[in-house]
Amino acid sequence: MFGFVIRLFCILLIFPSISSQAAINIAVASNFKVSAEEIAEKFTEKFDIDVNISSASTGTLYQQILHGAPFDLFLSADQTHVQLLQQANKVGDNQRFVYAQGRLGFWMPLAEKAPSIDTLISYAGRLAIANPKFAPYGVAAQEALTYLGKWGKQQYIQGSNISQTYQFVESKNVAAGMVAYATLIQKNKKHFLLIPAEWHQPIIQSGVVLNTEQTEQANLFRDFLLSESIQQLIHSQGYN
Amino acid sequence: MLSASDLQAIWLTLKLAGLTTLLLMVFAPPLAWWLARSQAKVRPLIESLVALPLILPPTVLGFYLLLAFSPNHFLGRWWLSFNEQSLAFSFSGLVIASVIYSLPFVVQPLQSAFVHLDKRYLEVSATLGYGKYERLYKIIFPMLLPSFIIAAALGFAHTIGEFGVVLMIGGNIPGETQVLSIQLFDHVESLQYNQAHQLSFMLLAFSVSLLVVIYGFLQKRQQRILNA
Numbered sequence: 001m002f003g004f005v006i007r008l009f010c011i012l013l014i015f016p017s018i019s020s021q022a023a024i025n026i027a028v029a030s031n032f033k034v035s036a037e038e039i040a041e042k043f044t045e046k047f048d049i050d051v052n053i054s055s056a057s058t059g060t061l062y063q064q065i066l067h068g069a070p071f072d073l074f075l076s077a078d079q080t081h082v083q084l085l086q087q088a089n090k091v092g093d094n095q096r097f098v099y100a101q102g103r104l105g106f107w108m109p110l111a112e113k114a115p116s117i118d119t120l121i122s123y124a125g126r127l128a129i130a131n132p133k134f135a136p137y138g139v140a141a142q143e144a145l146t147y148l149g150k151w152g153k154q155q156y157i158q159g160s161n162i163s164q165t166y167q168f169v170e171s172k173n174v175a176a177g178m179v180a181y182a183t184l185i186q187k188n189k190k191h192f193l194l195i196p197a198e199w200h201q202p203i204i205q206s207g208v209v210l211n212t213e214q215t216e217q218a219n220l221f222r223d224f225l226l227s228e229s230i231q232q233l234i235h236s237q238g239y240n
Numbered sequence: 241m242l243s244a245s246d247l248q249a250i251w252l253t254l255k256l257a258g259l260t261t262l263l264l265m266v267f268a269p270p271l272a273w274w275l276a277r278s279q280a281k282v283r284p285l286i287e288s289l290v291a292l293p294l295i296l297p298p299t300v301l302g303f304y305l306l307l308a309f310s311p312n313h314f315l316g317r318w319w320l321s322f323n324e325q326s327l328a329f330s331f332s333g334l335v336i337a338s339v340i341y342s343l344p345f346v347v348q349p350l351q352s353a354f355v356h357l358d359k360r361y362l363e364v365s366a367t368l369g370y371g372k373y374e375r376l377y378k379i380i381f382p383m384l385l386p387s388f389i390i391a392a393a394l395g396f397a398h399t400i401g402e403f404g405v406v407l408m409i410g411g412n413i414p415g416e417t418q419v420l421s422i423q424l425f426d427h428v429e430s431l432q433y434n435q436a437h438q439l440s441f442m443l444l445a446f447s448v449s450l451l452v453v454i455y456g457f458l459q460k461r462q463q464r465i466l467n468a
Contacts, residue, residue, distance in 0.1 A: 059429040084431075126329070131412060134430040157329045157411035160429070168411065171310045173328035 023050035027061040029077035030163040031180040057161035072218040075207040078136035092211040101240035102203035103181035104195040128168040128177030137162040141178035143200035182238030249423035257399040260338040268346040276354035298404025329411035346395040353387035
Protein backbone atom coordinates (compact mmCIF):
# COMPACT_ATOMS: atom_id res chain seq x y z
CA MET A 1 0.00 0.00 0.00
CA PHE A 2 2.75 2.39 1.04
CA GLY A 3 4.74 1.60 -2.10
CA PHE A 4 1.66 2.24 -4.18
CA VAL A 5 1.18 5.67 -2.63
CA ILE A 6 4.84 6.54 -3.26
CA ARG A 7 4.55 5.42 -6.88
CA LEU A 8 1.34 7.40 -7.37
CA PHE A 9 3.03 10.44 -5.84
CA CYS A 10 5.99 10.13 -8.21
CA ILE A 11 3.69 9.86 -11.22
CA LEU A 12 1.84 12.96 -10.08
CA LEU A 13 5.14 14.77 -9.72
CA ILE A 14 6.19 13.89 -13.25
CA PHE A 15 2.91 14.81 -14.90
CA PRO A 16 2.95 18.57 -14.56
CA SER A 17 6.57 18.71 -15.60
CA ILE A 18 5.76 16.91 -18.82
CA SER A 19 2.99 19.28 -19.75
CA SER A 20 4.80 22.42 -18.58
CA GLN A 21 7.72 21.61 -20.83
CA ALA A 22 5.50 22.17 -23.82
CA ALA A 23 3.67 25.20 -22.45
CA ILE A 24 4.30 28.77 -23.50
CA ASN A 25 3.58 31.81 -21.36
CA ILE A 26 1.95 34.76 -23.00
CA ALA A 27 1.53 38.24 -21.57
CA VAL A 28 -1.60 39.85 -23.03
CA ALA A 29 -2.88 43.42 -22.76
CA SER A 30 -6.18 43.27 -20.91
CA ASN A 31 -8.37 44.34 -23.85
CA PHE A 32 -7.26 41.32 -25.87
CA LYS A 33 -7.53 38.73 -23.09
CA VAL A 34 -10.83 37.13 -24.14
CA SER A 35 -9.75 36.84 -27.78
CA ALA A 36 -6.34 35.52 -26.78
CA GLU A 37 -7.93 32.78 -24.68
CA GLU A 38 -10.07 31.67 -27.59
CA ILE A 39 -7.11 31.67 -29.96
CA ALA A 40 -4.95 29.83 -27.44
CA GLU A 41 -7.57 27.10 -27.18
CA LYS A 42 -7.52 26.59 -30.94
CA PHE A 43 -3.72 26.67 -30.89
CA THR A 44 -3.51 23.98 -28.21
CA GLU A 45 -5.97 21.85 -30.14
CA LYS A 46 -3.90 22.07 -33.30
CA PHE A 47 -0.32 21.88 -31.99
CA ASP A 48 -0.76 20.19 -28.61
CA ILE A 49 1.17 22.97 -26.90
CA ASP A 50 -0.35 24.42 -23.73
CA VAL A 51 -0.65 28.17 -23.42
CA ASN A 52 -0.68 30.11 -20.15
CA ILE A 53 -2.14 33.56 -20.44
CA SER A 54 -1.40 36.42 -18.05
CA SER A 55 -3.24 39.65 -18.58
CA ALA A 56 -2.75 43.11 -17.13
CA SER A 57 -2.33 46.61 -18.47
CA THR A 58 0.33 46.97 -21.15
CA GLY A 59 2.41 49.12 -18.80
CA THR A 60 2.34 46.58 -15.99
CA LEU A 61 3.28 43.72 -18.29
CA TYR A 62 6.11 45.79 -19.72
CA GLN A 63 7.51 46.41 -16.22
CA GLN A 64 7.27 42.72 -15.40
CA ILE A 65 9.05 41.64 -18.58
CA LEU A 66 11.73 44.27 -18.07
CA HIS A 67 12.39 42.80 -14.64
CA GLY A 68 12.62 39.23 -15.80
CA ALA A 69 9.07 37.83 -15.81
CA PRO A 70 9.15 34.46 -17.61
CA PHE A 71 7.00 35.29 -20.64
CA ASP A 72 7.71 33.91 -24.10
CA LEU A 73 5.48 36.26 -26.04
CA PHE A 74 4.19 39.77 -25.37
CA LEU A 75 0.96 41.04 -26.94
CA SER A 76 0.86 44.75 -26.21
CA ALA A 77 -2.00 47.17 -26.83
CA ASP A 78 0.38 49.62 -28.51
CA GLN A 79 3.69 49.87 -30.32
CA THR A 80 5.60 51.99 -27.81
CA HIS A 81 6.07 49.36 -25.13
CA VAL A 82 7.25 46.80 -27.66
CA GLN A 83 9.78 49.29 -29.00
CA LEU A 84 10.96 49.96 -25.46
CA LEU A 85 11.56 46.25 -24.95
CA GLN A 86 13.54 46.14 -28.18
CA GLN A 87 15.67 49.02 -26.94
CA ALA A 88 16.19 47.23 -23.64
CA ASN A 89 17.56 44.18 -25.49
CA LYS A 90 14.83 41.90 -24.23
CA VAL A 91 13.82 40.54 -27.62
CA GLY A 92 17.09 39.83 -29.41
CA ASP A 93 16.61 39.91 -33.18
CA ASN A 94 12.91 39.08 -33.05
CA GLN A 95 10.84 41.48 -35.09
CA ARG A 96 7.70 43.08 -33.74
CA PHE A 97 4.45 42.37 -35.54
CA VAL A 98 0.98 43.92 -35.66
CA TYR A 99 -1.80 41.50 -34.70
CA ALA A 100 -4.80 43.80 -34.38
CA GLN A 101 -5.91 47.39 -34.59
CA GLY A 102 -8.16 48.50 -31.76
CA ARG A 103 -11.15 50.80 -32.02
CA LEU A 104 -12.87 52.94 -29.42
CA GLY A 105 -16.54 52.87 -28.55
CA PHE A 106 -18.54 55.52 -26.70
CA TRP A 107 -20.87 53.50 -24.51
CA MET A 108 -24.01 54.74 -22.74
CA PRO A 109 -25.78 51.64 -21.40
CA LEU A 110 -28.75 53.56 -19.98
CA ALA A 111 -29.47 55.53 -23.15
CA GLU A 112 -32.76 54.83 -24.90
CA LYS A 113 -31.04 54.30 -28.22
CA ALA A 114 -27.49 54.10 -29.48
CA PRO A 115 -25.84 57.49 -28.93
CA SER A 116 -25.07 59.66 -31.95
CA ILE A 117 -22.06 61.90 -32.45
CA ASP A 118 -24.22 64.79 -31.18
CA THR A 119 -24.96 62.88 -27.99
CA LEU A 120 -21.24 62.42 -27.42
CA ILE A 121 -20.53 66.09 -28.09
CA SER A 122 -23.26 67.32 -25.74
CA TYR A 123 -22.65 64.76 -22.98
CA ALA A 124 -21.17 66.71 -20.06
CA GLY A 125 -21.47 64.18 -17.24
CA ARG A 126 -18.75 62.03 -15.77
CA LEU A 127 -16.96 59.97 -18.39
CA ALA A 128 -15.00 56.78 -17.78
CA ILE A 129 -11.76 56.52 -19.76
CA ALA A 130 -8.57 54.51 -19.45
CA ASN A 131 -5.67 56.44 -17.96
CA PRO A 132 -4.38 58.63 -20.82
CA LYS A 133 -0.97 58.82 -19.20
CA PHE A 134 -0.11 55.22 -20.02
CA ALA A 135 -3.05 53.15 -21.29
CA PRO A 136 -3.17 53.08 -25.12
CA TYR A 137 -6.98 53.25 -25.21
CA GLY A 138 -6.82 56.18 -22.79
CA VAL A 139 -4.41 58.02 -25.07
CA ALA A 140 -6.79 57.47 -27.99
CA ALA A 141 -9.78 58.63 -25.93
CA GLN A 142 -7.98 61.83 -25.03
CA GLU A 143 -7.10 62.41 -28.69
CA ALA A 144 -10.68 61.82 -29.83
CA LEU A 145 -12.10 64.18 -27.21
CA THR A 146 -9.46 66.77 -28.08
CA TYR A 147 -10.47 66.42 -31.73
CA LEU A 148 -14.05 67.23 -30.69
CA GLY A 149 -12.79 70.23 -28.72
CA LYS A 150 -14.21 68.91 -25.48
CA TRP A 151 -11.14 67.52 -23.70
CA GLY A 152 -10.90 68.75 -20.11
CA LYS A 153 -14.50 70.00 -20.04
CA GLN A 154 -15.90 67.19 -17.91
CA GLN A 155 -14.81 64.93 -15.08
CA TYR A 156 -12.90 61.81 -16.07
CA ILE A 157 -13.06 58.60 -14.08
CA GLN A 158 -9.82 56.87 -14.99
CA GLY A 159 -9.42 53.12 -15.07
CA SER A 160 -5.90 51.77 -14.84
CA ASN A 161 -6.64 49.69 -17.93
CA ILE A 162 -9.44 49.46 -20.46
CA SER A 163 -11.10 46.48 -18.74
CA GLN A 164 -11.47 48.43 -15.52
CA THR A 165 -12.89 51.35 -17.47
CA TYR A 166 -15.46 48.96 -18.95
CA GLN A 167 -16.30 47.65 -15.48
CA PHE A 168 -16.89 51.20 -14.16
CA VAL A 169 -19.63 51.67 -16.77
CA GLU A 170 -20.93 48.10 -16.58
CA SER A 171 -21.58 48.47 -12.83
CA LYS A 172 -23.50 51.68 -13.66
CA ASN A 173 -21.28 53.76 -11.41
CA VAL A 174 -20.54 55.99 -14.39
CA ALA A 175 -23.19 56.75 -17.02
CA ALA A 176 -20.88 56.68 -20.03
CA GLY A 177 -17.38 55.71 -21.05
CA MET A 178 -14.84 55.42 -23.83
CA VAL A 179 -14.18 51.69 -23.92
CA ALA A 180 -12.76 49.12 -26.30
CA TYR A 181 -15.15 48.58 -29.21
CA ALA A 182 -14.12 44.91 -29.28
CA THR A 183 -15.35 44.35 -25.73
CA LEU A 184 -18.74 45.83 -26.62
CA ILE A 185 -19.00 43.48 -29.61
CA GLN A 186 -17.88 40.44 -27.61
CA LYS A 187 -20.33 41.18 -24.79
CA ASN A 188 -23.22 41.83 -27.18
CA LYS A 189 -23.80 45.35 -25.91
CA LYS A 190 -26.04 47.92 -27.56
CA HIS A 191 -26.23 51.67 -27.06
CA PHE A 192 -22.76 52.55 -28.21
CA LEU A 193 -21.15 54.66 -30.91
CA LEU A 194 -18.12 53.44 -32.83
CA ILE A 195 -15.64 56.32 -32.68
CA PRO A 196 -14.49 57.23 -36.22
CA ALA A 197 -10.92 56.06 -36.74
CA GLU A 198 -9.81 59.49 -37.98
CA TRP A 199 -10.41 61.08 -34.57
CA HIS A 200 -7.34 59.55 -33.00
CA GLN A 201 -4.01 57.96 -33.85
CA PRO A 202 -4.62 54.30 -34.71
CA ILE A 203 -4.37 51.90 -31.76
CA ILE A 204 -1.83 49.58 -33.31
CA GLN A 205 -1.66 46.50 -31.12
CA SER A 206 1.68 44.91 -31.69
CA GLY A 207 3.53 42.02 -30.18
CA VAL A 208 6.96 40.48 -30.05
CA VAL A 209 8.51 37.12 -29.27
CA LEU A 210 10.78 37.42 -26.25
CA ASN A 211 14.24 36.00 -25.87
CA THR A 212 13.58 32.75 -24.03
CA GLU A 213 14.27 29.07 -24.49
CA GLN A 214 10.86 28.58 -26.02
CA THR A 215 11.29 30.95 -28.93
CA GLU A 216 10.38 28.19 -31.35
CA GLN A 217 6.97 27.49 -29.81
CA ALA A 218 6.35 31.21 -29.36
CA ASN A 219 7.13 31.78 -33.05
CA LEU A 220 4.66 29.05 -33.88
CA PHE A 221 1.99 30.88 -31.89
CA ARG A 222 2.84 34.16 -33.60
CA ASP A 223 2.45 32.58 -37.05
CA PHE A 224 -0.83 31.05 -35.95
CA LEU A 225 -2.02 34.41 -34.62
CA LEU A 226 -1.18 36.09 -37.93
CA SER A 227 -2.69 33.32 -40.07
CA GLU A 228 -5.65 34.32 -42.21
CA SER A 229 -8.34 32.38 -40.36
CA ILE A 230 -7.32 33.76 -36.97
CA GLN A 231 -7.01 37.27 -38.34
CA GLN A 232 -10.56 36.91 -39.65
CA LEU A 233 -11.68 35.80 -36.21
CA ILE A 234 -9.98 38.83 -34.61
CA HIS A 235 -11.65 41.06 -37.18
CA SER A 236 -15.07 39.62 -36.36
CA GLN A 237 -14.50 40.44 -32.71
CA GLY A 238 -14.34 44.17 -33.29
CA TYR A 239 -10.75 44.83 -34.35
CA ASN A 240 -9.63 46.23 -37.70
CA MET B 241 10.99 69.29 -7.02
CA LEU B 242 7.52 67.86 -6.53
CA SER B 243 4.92 68.64 -9.14
CA ALA B 244 1.64 70.36 -8.29
CA SER B 245 -0.27 67.12 -8.75
CA ASP B 246 2.13 65.32 -6.39
CA LEU B 247 1.54 67.95 -3.72
CA GLN B 248 -2.18 67.70 -4.28
CA ALA B 249 -2.00 63.92 -3.87
CA ILE B 250 -0.03 64.28 -0.63
CA TRP B 251 -2.54 66.76 0.79
CA LEU B 252 -5.46 64.56 -0.24
CA THR B 253 -3.85 61.51 1.36
CA LEU B 254 -3.28 63.35 4.64
CA LYS B 255 -6.85 64.61 4.58
CA LEU B 256 -8.21 61.10 3.93
CA ALA B 257 -6.05 59.48 6.62
CA GLY B 258 -6.81 62.25 9.12
CA LEU B 259 -10.56 62.12 8.61
CA THR B 260 -10.62 58.33 8.65
CA THR B 261 -8.62 58.21 11.89
CA LEU B 262 -10.87 60.81 13.49
CA LEU B 263 -14.00 58.84 12.59
CA LEU B 264 -12.47 55.59 13.75
CA MET B 265 -11.36 57.08 17.07
CA VAL B 266 -14.95 58.13 17.69
CA PHE B 267 -16.70 54.82 17.23
CA ALA B 268 -13.96 52.18 17.45
CA PRO B 269 -13.45 52.56 21.26
CA PRO B 270 -17.09 51.79 22.19
CA LEU B 271 -17.06 48.88 19.75
CA ALA B 272 -13.78 47.58 21.16
CA TRP B 273 -15.14 47.94 24.69
CA TRP B 274 -18.22 45.93 23.79
CA LEU B 275 -16.08 43.26 22.08
CA ALA B 276 -13.84 43.06 25.15
CA ARG B 277 -16.65 42.73 27.70
CA SER B 278 -19.79 41.41 26.04
CA GLN B 279 -21.02 37.86 26.56
CA ALA B 280 -23.61 38.16 23.80
CA LYS B 281 -23.98 35.25 21.41
CA VAL B 282 -23.45 37.45 18.33
CA ARG B 283 -20.07 38.63 19.60
CA PRO B 284 -17.95 36.11 17.63
CA LEU B 285 -19.80 37.08 14.48
CA ILE B 286 -19.24 40.82 15.00
CA GLU B 287 -15.63 40.14 15.96
CA SER B 288 -15.11 38.21 12.74
CA LEU B 289 -16.67 40.95 10.65
CA VAL B 290 -14.34 43.51 12.22
CA ALA B 291 -11.30 41.31 11.52
CA LEU B 292 -12.36 40.51 7.96
CA PRO B 293 -10.38 43.30 6.23
CA LEU B 294 -7.20 41.72 7.63
CA ILE B 295 -7.82 38.55 5.66
CA LEU B 296 -9.79 39.59 2.60
CA PRO B 297 -7.85 40.79 -0.41
CA PRO B 298 -8.54 44.51 -0.89
CA THR B 299 -9.86 43.66 -4.34
CA VAL B 300 -12.78 41.75 -2.81
CA LEU B 301 -13.68 44.70 -0.61
CA GLY B 302 -13.25 47.09 -3.54
CA PHE B 303 -15.41 44.95 -5.79
CA TYR B 304 -18.26 44.70 -3.29
CA LEU B 305 -18.06 48.40 -2.49
CA LEU B 306 -18.25 49.20 -6.19
CA LEU B 307 -21.39 47.08 -6.44
CA ALA B 308 -22.86 48.58 -3.27
CA PHE B 309 -22.20 52.14 -4.46
CA SER B 310 -23.82 51.52 -7.83
CA PRO B 311 -27.35 52.90 -8.33
CA ASN B 312 -28.44 49.29 -8.97
CA HIS B 313 -28.18 48.54 -5.28
CA PHE B 314 -29.78 49.74 -2.12
CA LEU B 315 -26.89 51.72 -0.60
CA GLY B 316 -26.07 53.55 -3.82
CA ARG B 317 -29.74 54.35 -4.48
CA TRP B 318 -30.25 55.57 -0.94
CA TRP B 319 -27.17 57.81 -1.16
CA LEU B 320 -28.30 59.22 -4.50
CA SER B 321 -31.71 60.11 -3.06
CA PHE B 322 -30.13 63.05 -1.23
CA ASN B 323 -26.81 63.47 -3.06
CA GLU B 324 -26.14 64.44 -6.60
CA GLN B 325 -22.95 62.44 -6.99
CA SER B 326 -22.59 58.71 -6.55
CA LEU B 327 -20.32 57.39 -3.81
CA ALA B 328 -18.06 55.60 -6.25
CA PHE B 329 -15.13 57.73 -7.42
CA SER B 330 -15.74 60.34 -4.73
CA PHE B 331 -13.82 61.40 -1.65
CA SER B 332 -16.73 60.39 0.59
CA GLY B 333 -16.65 56.91 -0.92
CA LEU B 334 -12.94 56.65 -0.12
CA VAL B 335 -13.59 57.70 3.48
CA ILE B 336 -16.21 54.94 3.88
CA ALA B 337 -13.89 52.38 2.32
CA SER B 338 -10.94 53.47 4.48
CA VAL B 339 -12.98 53.30 7.66
CA ILE B 340 -13.95 49.71 6.86
CA TYR B 341 -10.48 48.79 5.69
CA SER B 342 -8.63 50.24 8.69
CA LEU B 343 -11.18 49.24 11.30
CA PRO B 344 -9.37 46.14 12.66
CA PHE B 345 -6.13 48.09 13.00
CA VAL B 346 -7.83 50.45 15.43
CA VAL B 347 -10.24 48.08 17.17
CA GLN B 348 -7.82 45.26 17.91
CA PRO B 349 -5.18 47.13 19.97
CA LEU B 350 -7.95 48.84 21.93
CA GLN B 351 -9.82 45.60 22.48
CA SER B 352 -6.76 43.82 23.83
CA ALA B 353 -6.03 46.80 26.11
CA PHE B 354 -9.59 46.72 27.44
CA VAL B 355 -9.41 42.96 28.02
CA HIS B 356 -6.26 43.36 30.08
CA LEU B 357 -7.54 46.33 32.05
CA ASP B 358 -7.85 45.20 35.67
CA LYS B 359 -11.48 45.42 36.71
CA ARG B 360 -10.46 46.32 40.26
CA TYR B 361 -9.36 49.82 39.20
CA LEU B 362 -12.85 50.48 38.01
CA GLU B 363 -14.45 48.94 41.08
CA VAL B 364 -12.24 50.90 43.47
CA SER B 365 -12.90 54.13 41.65
CA ALA B 366 -16.62 53.37 41.73
CA THR B 367 -16.50 52.95 45.52
CA LEU B 368 -14.72 56.32 45.66
CA GLY B 369 -17.80 57.81 44.08
CA TYR B 370 -16.58 58.20 40.49
CA GLY B 371 -19.42 58.13 37.98
CA LYS B 372 -19.39 56.36 34.65
CA TYR B 373 -17.88 59.22 32.65
CA GLU B 374 -15.45 60.23 35.39
CA ARG B 375 -14.10 56.69 35.39
CA LEU B 376 -13.70 56.90 31.62
CA TYR B 377 -11.80 60.19 31.64
CA LYS B 378 -9.85 59.80 34.91
CA ILE B 379 -9.04 56.10 34.93
CA ILE B 380 -9.46 54.31 31.63
CA PHE B 381 -8.24 56.96 29.25
CA PRO B 382 -5.02 57.98 31.10
CA MET B 383 -4.14 54.37 31.91
CA LEU B 384 -4.62 53.16 28.38
CA LEU B 385 -3.31 56.24 26.57
CA PRO B 386 -0.51 54.29 24.81
CA SER B 387 -3.03 51.87 23.35
CA PHE B 388 -5.18 54.74 22.08
CA ILE B 389 -2.15 56.33 20.47
CA ILE B 390 -1.04 53.09 18.86
CA ALA B 391 -4.56 52.43 17.59
CA ALA B 392 -4.82 55.91 16.06
CA ALA B 393 -1.32 55.70 14.57
CA LEU B 394 -1.96 52.30 13.00
CA GLY B 395 -5.27 53.49 11.56
CA PHE B 396 -3.61 56.59 10.14
CA ALA B 397 -0.58 54.77 8.73
CA HIS B 398 -2.66 51.97 7.26
CA THR B 399 -4.96 54.43 5.48
CA ILE B 400 -1.97 56.21 3.99
CA GLY B 401 -0.71 52.91 2.64
CA GLU B 402 -4.07 51.88 1.22
CA PHE B 403 -3.88 50.98 -2.45
CA GLY B 404 -5.96 48.08 -3.71
CA VAL B 405 -9.34 49.38 -2.62
CA VAL B 406 -8.64 52.90 -3.88
CA LEU B 407 -7.49 51.52 -7.21
CA MET B 408 -10.84 49.79 -7.59
CA ILE B 409 -13.27 52.46 -6.40
CA GLY B 410 -11.22 55.65 -6.82
CA GLY B 411 -11.18 56.28 -10.55
CA ASN B 412 -7.97 58.32 -10.23
CA ILE B 413 -9.50 61.81 -10.12
CA PRO B 414 -6.98 64.55 -9.23
CA GLY B 415 -7.91 66.34 -6.01
CA GLU B 416 -10.76 63.92 -5.31
CA THR B 417 -9.47 60.34 -5.28
CA GLN B 418 -5.92 60.51 -6.65
CA VAL B 419 -4.10 59.67 -3.43
CA LEU B 420 -0.37 59.19 -2.97
CA SER B 421 -0.25 55.44 -3.59
CA ILE B 422 -2.24 55.84 -6.82
CA GLN B 423 -0.07 58.74 -7.94
CA LEU B 424 2.96 56.52 -7.35
CA PHE B 425 1.40 53.71 -9.38
CA ASP B 426 0.74 56.25 -12.17
CA HIS B 427 4.34 57.41 -12.19
CA VAL B 428 5.63 53.84 -12.39
CA GLU B 429 3.12 52.82 -15.08
CA SER B 430 3.96 55.85 -17.20
CA LEU B 431 7.67 55.09 -16.77
CA GLN B 432 8.41 58.31 -14.83
CA TYR B 433 10.86 56.64 -12.49
CA ASN B 434 12.38 59.84 -11.11
CA GLN B 435 9.08 61.13 -9.80
CA ALA B 436 8.29 57.67 -8.48
CA HIS B 437 11.59 57.61 -6.60
CA GLN B 438 10.97 61.01 -5.08
CA LEU B 439 7.50 60.15 -3.87
CA SER B 440 8.47 56.70 -2.61
CA PHE B 441 11.39 58.07 -0.68
CA MET B 442 9.26 60.78 0.91
CA LEU B 443 6.64 58.25 1.90
CA LEU B 444 9.30 55.99 3.39
CA ALA B 445 10.94 58.83 5.33
CA PHE B 446 7.55 60.06 6.56
CA SER B 447 6.45 56.61 7.75
CA VAL B 448 9.70 55.97 9.59
CA SER B 449 9.63 59.39 11.28
CA LEU B 450 6.00 58.98 12.31
CA LEU B 451 6.70 55.61 13.90
CA VAL B 452 9.90 56.83 15.62
CA VAL B 453 8.05 59.79 17.11
CA ILE B 454 5.24 57.59 18.42
CA TYR B 455 7.45 54.87 19.84
CA GLY B 456 9.76 57.53 21.31
CA PHE B 457 6.81 59.13 23.06
CA LEU B 458 5.69 55.78 24.44
CA GLN B 459 9.18 55.02 25.69
CA LYS B 460 9.42 58.36 27.53
CA ARG B 461 6.06 57.82 29.12
CA GLN B 462 7.06 54.35 30.25
CA GLN B 463 10.21 55.77 31.88
CA ARG B 464 8.20 58.48 33.61
CA ILE B 465 5.80 55.89 35.05
CA LEU B 466 8.67 53.63 36.15
CA ASN B 467 10.45 56.54 37.85
CA ALA B 468 7.34 57.82 39.56
